Amino acid sequence: MNNLTRGMNQENHLRFFCFQVVEHYIRNHYNHENLAEQQRVREFLSCWIQLQCSQLGRQEATFLRNKAAQVFALVFVRDYPLFWADFFGDLIKTLSFGPQAVDIYVRVLKAIDSEVADQDIIRTHQEAERNAAIKNAMRGSCVEKLVESWYHILKTYETSNPELVNQCLEVIGAYVSWIDIALVANDRFIALLLSLLHMIESRESAADCLHDIISKGMEPLDKLQLIETLVPVLQNSGILKPLEDDETEFSCKLSRLVNGIGLNLIDAHNKLSKSGSAEQVALLQNAVERKVPIMIEFLSNDYDDVSAAVLEFAKEYIHMLKGKVMLTEEQLGYARSLLLTVVHKMKYDESYRFEQEGEDEATFQEFRKQLKVLFDNLAGVNKELVIEYVSEFTTNTLSEWRTASFQNVEIAIYLLYLMGEAIPASGGNHFSGDHTKVSAMQTMMHVLVTCDVSHYPHPAVTLQYVETVVRYEKFFNTEPEHIPYVLTAFLDQRGVRNSSPLVRSRCAYLFSRFVKCLRTLIQPYIKEILGPLQYLLVLVPPENGSSLISEDDQLYLYEAAAVMIVSGAFGAQQKGMLMSNMLIPVMDKFKTLVSQLLVEMDEQKQELLAQSLCHAMAVTSRASKAFTNHQTMKSCCCVPIFIEAMKVFLGCLQIPTQSRILQSGVRQFLHRMVVCLEEEVLPYIPQASEGLLKGNDIRSIQEYIPLIVQIIAKFKVSQFLSCVALFP
Template sequence: MDDLDKAILIMFDESGALDDDLKKQAKLYCNATKEKPSICRLCIEKLCFSNLVQVQFWCLQTLHEVIRTRYLTMTLDERHMIRGSVFSIVCLEDKNLTRILEGPAFIKNKLAQVLITLIYFDYPLVWSSVFVDFFPHLSKGNVVIDMFCRVLNALDDELISLDYPRTPEELTVASRVKDAMRQQCVSQIVRAWYDIVSMYRNSDQELCTSVLDSMRRYISWIDIGLIVNDAFIPLLFDLILVGHLSDQLRGAAIRCLLAVVSKRMEPQSKLSLLQSLHISRLLRLVTENGDAEMVADIAALLTGYAVEALDCFKRINSEDAKGISMELLSEVLPSIFYVMKNFEVDATFNIIQFLSGYVAILKSFTPLREKQLLQLGQILEVILVLIRYDPAYRSNLDVMDKIGKEEEDRMVEFRKDLFVLLRTVGRVAPDVTQMFIRNSLASAVSRSSNSNVEEVEGALSLLYALGESISEEAMKTGSGLLSELVIMLLSTKFPCHSNRLVALVYLETVTRYIKFIQDNTQYIPMVLAAFLDERGIHHSNINVSRRASYLFMRVVKLLKMKLVPFIETILQSLQDTVAQFTIMNYTAEELSGSEDGSHIFEAIGLLIGTEDIQPEKQSDYLSSLLSPLCQQVEALLINAKLLNAEEANAKIAGFSERLVTASRPAIGLMFKQL
């Protein structure tokens, strides 16, 4: 072990036992060594003879840095030496170098990165045979094949893939490399992929998985005919459908098919491609396979397939072709619905976006066919399943602790696209949508227990979200099933109404549909009951009670004149609530938030101040309201001797002589009389 080896080991030491100054000295020594003219030859020699992983990595990292920054200034002989030496290691031309190809993955990945840097500068003008020269060495077995895959992956990561930002120079080099590969060696690479997978599918499935994952990256820019043919497509389907193979290998084959269906091409060619795949062969895997990763891959494939079929429908003018596109969609939609309702998959967002696009094109179908109406119903089922909260968070959401708040915020954001989809379905098929929500509510009501909190909250949320897309006229007249829905809403007391989320969405929904009550005043008592009983202002949860107070004030503003006959009932129901705002022990802490009683008092003021009420009656109502307030002030004044000045002022804060005499003389007189 020479001084450089020792310095590298010290620099990479993570034991914490070495002095920081020593590590700094080691780093300075290594950096100084990098500046030597012979550094590339030194690194290659150490790669050939050192068994220390740290030394191997440092040498590869240094080679990569030096080639990137100094390669074009080197002599032709030195560049030739570097190319030959690196290629020799990669292709195992010297069996003594097996330890590198059998070493850790990060060493092999770094070696691949070094080779790609050479390709960046020299392929194809200087080093035209780099890929072709690789093929004879693949017969050496899995270590070289694995390295071949890593080189292709590194080429994609470092140069070709547009998933990473590229400079104009890099884009130019990438085009040059791809053009040369298409002309020279892509067909041989594809043949090598096919032969390797065919040969090792039973003996080394991990290697086959690596090959297919590499292949997937290249499908987007190579000739699709090299993959979509009578050899490769049957092989991919065979890998997927044969049950004894690993889920990793089957998943890799599925991802290759997704790359195939996603490849950009003319719509007519794409439609022919989609037809030729006979994707229905895979649909049974959705229900048969319980592996989450496998189902996620299938879901992504089916979604990608459906997106492409939908795109063909939009871009092709031929009615026959449009019909084929719809048939292909109808074929895969049931499986997509099944996945969405039974699994959590990464493709959820893409599926929602696809469904939104699909529903949008159904607007052009008049009338909708029975199959399409059925599909819309299934989409509504998917929406209902996805918007439901996880019962595991029920208690957190009810008390609104940190976990509950985070979950509620997450769901509010997650639901946005789903509610947009709901409203789109509602516009395309209003009767189907309203019937589905009615049945969902009825199903939730039929279960007389607290176990269906999430089901009830979900059904109510659907009704609330639907209201945003309903016109004012339709709302007032209760067109379709709306009148039945609103009556069902008002007449139902859900067993789980004590739950905060259920209570809140119930009140919000009642408020959203309140315009229906304007022309159907016979339901006003039901509305008042919803706000004034334990479902609203008298709810045990103070957050629900406060929100109910605010929403009640909004309802009063809208229905003010129609509530005159119910004023006495309303005031009587609110008497204990008003008293609660005036009792000594109703502390500021309890009143934290937006509701400090002002909304209740504003609602009462709006009612009492209605012009249809005679002044004498207004006076009686106000007197009944003010009596407990004045008694409270009187009690505070009597007991003022027991309080210091600060406490006394705090207790009677808000009662100003100027307010009750100068600003509103009539009210001031009433205070004095009381």
């Protein structure tokens, strides 16, 4: 303590260490010291403040002032009110020393709030009782003095020292949650806050302070009176509206204030709905709805941060409407305005980077998800309103897509896509049931697949198009004549041959889903599809670099091709031949890669070759997923080609290099063969086991065990034991 009051010539890190020593002493020893030692600590605090404010001393660094404030707060909670009853009186007296003293004063008050009133800090039962006693003592003796000091600070420094004003506003916001609201929610304080709302340096803090004032816990009718007194004053001052483009941060604060006003009124309304009279509930309902136009104005702001700040108000208001049996014309109008605003805000910005999504793009996608929640809830309020609007907007936009911006075209298709979740259908079939919805969905889907919008030259539109046609695949049960058009779109430059890697990747996956969902309806077109698909099934060797389709995406295409073969209207022999035609090139490529790996000396190239071998096994495994309980590998005459593939693939286990990678690929392939084959697989288990366990290490055994367990589970012990003698 002597070092801290002797002067401020020491280095900051040394002074911080001294404060830490004092803090440790107060936490662990102060309560057990005699009165003289405790008084010495209090005198040290007083001396330190005087040193800060003297002309001889220089002000401590910010982090040191914060540490000092924490020390003050620790002494306060141990001494107040029994041993230092006039703590605040002594502290307030220092304000006459000037701005430096005021700075310390507000920092101490913030530290005290953290120790005594901060609800985010977990307290022990003893600490909670102590803090309650401290707050009760403060309410009875010094809160009014504190409030008066705050007003004095705001008036004195409102133009000369905005930093002090902002700190003081933060203190008011913190303390208002547990002091008498009338001390700050009065004419002189509100007038001062309004004045600060027009000062650039302090207006954001003033807005936050007002938010804290209206968020104070109160009885519903008291909360109504507070807000209904405050809002007209703010409106008359021109505060409750978004500002110019260069004032976005303040607009965000105002939006947060509006959000707080709305949420507090709705909370009061919900409480009175359970216990209040009809007249009281109506009063609060009207109060909420008078704020809705303000909320919509902020929600529609061009800046997403401003819009996002009122999303909770919008969500809770829509939820309140969902509880109404019948909406008034005014409420329907608000619902429609909210719907139009939500749709507008969902649109992509010109600056959105679709191929290189970063933090800004991730933020917008999260914002879009929140808007989708509003859209879904609006459909719950009045589905006819949503159906009518979406149907009209989507059909009109798609009919004129050639002259429309990509934002409008994408959102038109996206709204159609969202209808599937916003207005759920029985069994997921949106084309049966409610006539109004079915008619609208049928019309929109018909326009989507016939207007050629899939040719729109923007990846966002293409992606939303394919997502939508796959979501509503049941549409093609009613209009199957459009299937060839959609299949062609998937396989040409609009889909898996698109210039955008993002589009190609997503289309590969969705094409596989589309084929599996419509495997019966696509039978007439299978031969026409398999032709152009062959080029995309070619395995690209590592020395050729990247291909049009990534290895992961190629797996989906192999599965789709296999599904078409297995479910096609072919004879069993023809199915076997088509499957062989698809897999023989894979085996040939596998043999070539094995030959290259055996002579390759470069370790990095060895690894690339091994990974290519694993990919060849993976595509073959993926093709086997096309078989079902009704269309088995045996019934489709495909057993020979998969047995041949197994013989070829097991050969790679003898390669002395990259065995870990190769063993992994073989294991995954064998897992699939155990599922799809019957006893035909058993003769190859000994050879596979020898290759998979040749390393004699624990890891190989651990990874081998699930395969053996799978074999035993399927073929039973008796059949399995017939080949166990051949195991290594």
